[in-house]
Amino acid sequence: MIATSLTQRTTPPSTDPSVGRGRRLLWPALTAAAAAGCALVVHVINPYEPGNFPTCPWLALTGTWCPGCGTMRATHSLTNGDVVEALQRNPLTVAAIVVMAFGFVRWTRREWRGEQRMTAAPAWLLYGLFVAIMAFWVLRNVPGWTWLSPV
Template identity: 75%
Template sequence: MIPTSLLHSPTPPLTDPSVGRGRRLLWPAVAIGGATAYAVIAHLVNPYEAGNYPTCPWLAVTGTYCPGCGTLRATHSLTEGNLVEALQRNPLTVFAFVVMALGFLRWTRRQWRGEQRMTAAPAWLLYALFWAIIAFWVGRNIPGWTWLSPA
């Protein structure tokens, strides 16, 4: 017979209650500030105009697109409210922004409640993410598959 204490995971303990919410929300505030600064710069400095940003080093050396090629243009399009164009420039970026926003909300909620830190993602998820990025990288460089290229 398995003890019932092993069947049910205990609720995560709260952090030190003497630490106020303002202090616990410092890092989420820093993160949202950084993300906002990135979005404002990507919006104001148009990546579609030549010379505003340097060329991707991977593209310059190999002539092929990396998984990040088109990220600035996708961000710029998102800040202008053009989701279709953002998906055309880099669909992986748009997907990553959604995942990061959900993760940020979860992290901020846990900080607000004073819960313990989140654990790392399970290994299978990290491997799946790695192979999805590799598949995207290969797929966007297949001749004829212009629907994945950032151009």
Template identity: 75%
Template structure:
């Protein structure tokens, strides 16, 4: 077998022309509808009012905040356009929303073009994300660090 020069290697995966765009965009559309539903419920049913949602099980059992505590209130604040309040409730959620929106846009674009599936994130990114979440969890429960608490 004769090796091919590097200039002849395709830079992007081949497209799947056998599947129409409507079918390729089904899962991005379902995902967008689910995310929209979540934001709509968080917007309409105010999580700041007692009794609208159950208490965080981790908070109820341990009395400490988990990394997700304040996510509903941050989502509610974002749905009302209040970025400062959302950052006060859970800054990690706001950062996660930005990353998820960018990832969704990339995924939908690749689906639109008919490109093959994206590969999973490299291990170093997943380990880094794990340690960021653990550090956030630890820091938001430190005495005196009330600026990270969702209250």
């Protein structure tokens, strides 16, 4: 009896075949609406104009670029269809948006089909992502490497 109750508790509610597709797609729909809302705000309020958004706290404190510096400008450029400009502002952001879009499509497809939820990413992938972000952070602050800076 204990094993049965533990098994039932760990089964995610979205994989229950008695739950309709509309209910399973609630979280993907809310996530898409939130992402679209954020993209709309960054599209409408131009981050290139001074005073529209606050300065990066890391940049203000240290005078160096963090891995996220230029993210809003890159997103603004992407919403305007200018991929080259977005890559110049923050190439890591552009790559992250592409990866998140593929992940979102995969998640939505799994929810639509009623399949079991994905497990966490393998440790090697998470460590590799951490190393890539740290390398990007260091390299964009190397003197003379202005091609990685968001200016």
